[in-house]
Amino acid sequence: MSASGGTKAIIAALVANLSIAVAKFVAAFFTGSSSMLAEGIHSVADSGNQLLLLIGGKRAQRGRTKEHPFGYGRERYFYAFVVAVVLFTIGAVFSIYEGFHKLSSDEGLESPVWAFAVLIFAIIAEAFSFRTAIKESNAVRGSQSWVAFVRRAKSPELPVILLEDLGALLGLIFALFGVTMAVVTGNPVWDAIGTLMIGVLLAVIAIILAIETKSLLLGEGAAPEMERQILAALEGSEEVERVIHMRTLHLGPEELLVAAKIAVAHNDSAAEVARGIDEAEQRVREAVPIARVIYLEPDLDRTPTTTSG
Template structure:
């Protein structure tokens, strides 16, 4: 009887080693290359947390001081500023929650992660600023003009306003340093960066601190004019002006967050660069459709219909797709997901000039 040898197990194919489900959709590791937007994502996230914490602590201390000064002086502008700082403090809490919740890892229930939850909490923060800060300030200003009551203790108001201006200035300078650093990394102006960024926390802190400094100037002007003229009209008008200022800030932030929640595309400059990078793959003939979406702060999804040369094999298409993802991630590490759909197209017919025109 012939001797038999045990059968050797068949070698595992490459496909059997590949992860499936959400794990299989995970993006390539982000390249740690300085100078590329998003390459220091964790550092930027830590910096945003620090900016929010500094702003929150400053606003809490300032709100208490303004409330005491407002109660002692009876100034509508001071009480409005107290409401302003209290609203900003609660806003920072919402923004801190947004930063923490938005960084949760993807799972089967939320395969693209929880980044959009950051936009939800930032939107709630903007609504609170609208209701808690603007509503109270405008209402209290109107009632002050109608009643004309003021206890007349002006000195304490001036002292609190001066201290508050210094504290708010420190918070604003931190936010401005972060905005300046990010805008230089992207090689754009601060104004364009604030319009384009998906980091809603640093945008909110920057605008709120700017509004806080302007509000302090309005409050000081209203109190000074009331002291000089003996009329509470100016104090009430200053309170209304502070409320309108908060209304503008809340509206700007709410609109930005709604746009991101709906699914905003990347800025046009980035869109065109992505289209050029995809079209530059040797076996690609055209990129007739290119779609992008901000999935969260610093997280981008790219989906494109790509026309490959007719004579390329399936293996070459797979290799080209991997090369496309590496190429895009090397330029913009914020791109977390890339989906390419082979389709018919026309040579040189690429989807350019899409995205957001900023």
Template sequence: MEAGGSKSVIFIAFACNLAIAIAKFLAAAWTLSSAMLSEAIHSLVDTSNQLLLLLGIRRANLPPDAQHPFGHGKEIYFWSFIVAMVLFSLGAGVAIYEGFEKVLHPQALQNVSVIYAVLAVAMLLEGYSTVQAVGEFNRRRRSTGQGFVTALRASKDPTLFAIVLEDLAAMTGLTIALFGTFAADFGGYYWADGVASILIGCVLAFVAIFMSSEIRSLIVGEAASRAVQTGIREIIETETGTDKPIRKINEIRTMHLGPQDILVTASVDFDNWVSARTVEDVTARLQTAIKSRYPEVHNLFIEVQSEQTFAASKKESHVQVVGSAAH
């Protein structure tokens, strides 16, 4: 359901941006507006980005194979990172370049009424896309009780927060273009059109840098949310304690392999009196309980390891890391 929600938001954004991009390019050619050209390039980049995100979703849904035993979930992170790079290099780069050209060589706008008409239509279409994207994002955010910015940074679904950020950047860019056009049209400040283009490029650059930073963390390997980690620990603790088969939880590790795909490994110390059959029964109960509560946990591995053995392995691992660093 979550992936379906993201995909529908992407389709809406794609349709809106494609229509807006065509209208903006026609208006830019007709009016010689640098800000409008920057906005047209922005919409074209957003349109191509939505295709890349759809490609990422398709690739991420490929089944596991011999070379990718845990599936292809991280494909979505890779393609989302490409989206951030395209947004920065093409969207921001071209907009800033065009802006400086217009500031250095200002010229009067032509057929300004066309610019206003296109900006009005673009704001309506982009506004609709933004409402849909932010609405889907808020629907997921409310379940966690997080603030908007906090939820953006904590989100594990780059396809959704990329669309949210792109739409918000688009609305900001349209507003800047409108003010730049007002200044050039009514104030006679023809260079304001170029300044608006530079500001639009800066907005795109900021969004691209923010996106790339967040997606980089997911590509490297980001843990599940604190709530999920706490919930998994609570489930394992039901089998832990006096007169319970598990003596101690040595360690629990989690990692997102995709927005709705979590890998979990847990090292637990069973009591000495526990039989092999009991270990199998307890492990099966824990697997069922954890996967029932958190369906996104697709891969769960419970390792039976004494506290002493676990401590020794951690110490040995630390020595190996230090030794490698010394070399």
């Protein structure tokens, strides 16, 4: 994922959520709708999440230090994980609490036209934000399905924004359902049901985000296709007979560590081995530009040979 594409999607979502949050709180004040209040808190949580993603992207750009010799690229994973925690604790827990509280209340909705007007405005704004996230994601996901893109993306920002925007749109639909049923039936319980549906939705999205960002935090290797490119580049070097074994690790979305033990010829001199390693590193960087940290250990090929006859 390009950093500019992720930033563009984050800013679009931030602008949409800030404007929507204000409108939702105004509607909640005039209508007394718990669904609208829950959606207002949802938008505030989303806005905070976008700020966290921007902070993570900025901090990840810091250079290497003695304490962090591989840099700070994985800060983007940390802040994406914090987003999942915030979405669950603030968005989901509050909405579920407010929904159960509203179930025991007999207060009906007042001035429902406020709720309908704000929900329509919010759906349009969220659709614009979601469209931006889809457009930026399509530029990098290739032929992957959307599920595969969310699960395999090494850059966390676009998957996070995609799921947040999807959750926001579904949440608005749930709120519209709750408010509409409460107005049609005159029963405020429907508003509470809509609030509970929003809370459960946010909890599910938060859990999905937590699982995926946890995997990135723990450390993921290169995608299979990228590993095949690295192997081909190494074994295509004249001084490398074969790759004995190899490990890869993402130090950040755009920085990959490659460590490999390579077999060299028995009669190669130290100078020839050193030259071969330099050439192999150059080939890897040309094939996979994000392979910025490469460690190659030369060894002799001790694979047993078989003789016929």
